[in-house]
Amino acid sequence: MAQRGQSDAAGRPPRAPAENAAEITTPMPAIGGNGMPAPGLRDRARAIPEAAVARLAVYLRVLSGMREQAVASVSSEELSAAAGVNSAKLRKDLSYIGSYGTRGVGYEVEVLIDQIERVLGLTREQSVAVVGIGNLGHALANYGGFPGRGFPVTALFDVDPDLMGVPVGGIPVDHIDDIPAVCAAREVTIGVIATPPAAAQAVCDRLVQAGVECILNFAPVVLQVPETVEVRKVDLAVELQILSFHVARRADHAPADDATPAPRVDGVAAPRGVVVRR
Structure with missing residues (x-):
């Protein structure tokens, strides 16, 4: 499996990425x-x-x-x-x-x-599996808005022995070793990775081996997948950093605190240097 930026086995150069x-x-x-x-x-x-x-x-x-x-x-x-x-x-x-x-x-x-x-392929339900039942995984499993939009969560996976068999959102948690069998039995088409970064690639590999070709990744890592697999990445920290940029930019363009506002006459700012007498 060639990574982006590398030539493939036939010596063909990598495809240039789109500019936007x-x-x-x-x-x-x-x-x-x-x-x-x-x-x-x-x-x-x-x-x-x-x-x-x-x-x-x-x-x-x-x-x-x-x-x-x-x-x-x-x-x-x-x-x-x-x-x-x-x-x-x-x-x-x-x-x-x-x-x-x-x-x-x-x-x-x-x-x-x-x-x-x-x-968008929404004429049939897309079965979803969530891997990593921490705080985020719990929230995703319990979110009631997915089924109504055609994305029922049908499988949950983790490695914590205390979670095995425990229902979350009505779905019992299975071990990640059972991903291939469970995903096949429940016809999972979309996998959601909500694990720590160090475990994300191994989980991704298991999902791919199970035939899951669409993955939503919340872990802050770049996953290596075959070209047939579609990955969408959601990095909340990056989104917050982008918002921080906009906050800082607005602060840079804000008027100085010690700037004296121009006097106003009947709600209209008077020209500088004009003395307003009441």
Whole structure:
């Protein structure tokens, strides 16, 4: 298994990384009548930028909320405002899935939900396994929002003997040695790693050996996986550091504490040097 930046066994040079997230694309599966990719049509499928895939998930969340409020249709301006993007970008994203709306009407909420769910592979449940039942693992196992979105947690793993067989969120904890058998029996398609950094790679290897090809990694390490395995990394410390940068930048641009505000007349700042008499 060649790591990024190395030539493969045939001596081919590594593929140059995309310069930005918008250039990274994800194949869009052709959809058959049963909601699954239609056989024989994969080569004709268009590609969706990775950033657009993430936004489609946001649109789906917003649309689901609108459906709960019995909203039948929505304009691109309304949907983009609710999703926090500009309307031109939203229309471009939806064009990837073949949805262009109707002039004067907008998008039918129910139809658009169905289209996005098909593209995101949400027409069937994706069984999830969580490895590492510490504080984070407990929180993930007990979170009630996953099943409603099609991601039921069906398997939990740890190495602590005191946790073996103990139900967390209604699911008994198994030993990590049982990952292959349990994941196969429960048809796990997504693995979540919530272990200490030192254990993450070994856990990842076990999940891959069990046939799990999609992994969400909370451990602050870079995992080495085959090219067929998709890994998404969530590093909360990095996110906090990014927010810290914005806090510091705002502080740098804040006015000095000893700056004397200009006098105001009827709520309007008077020019400097003008004496205001009452």
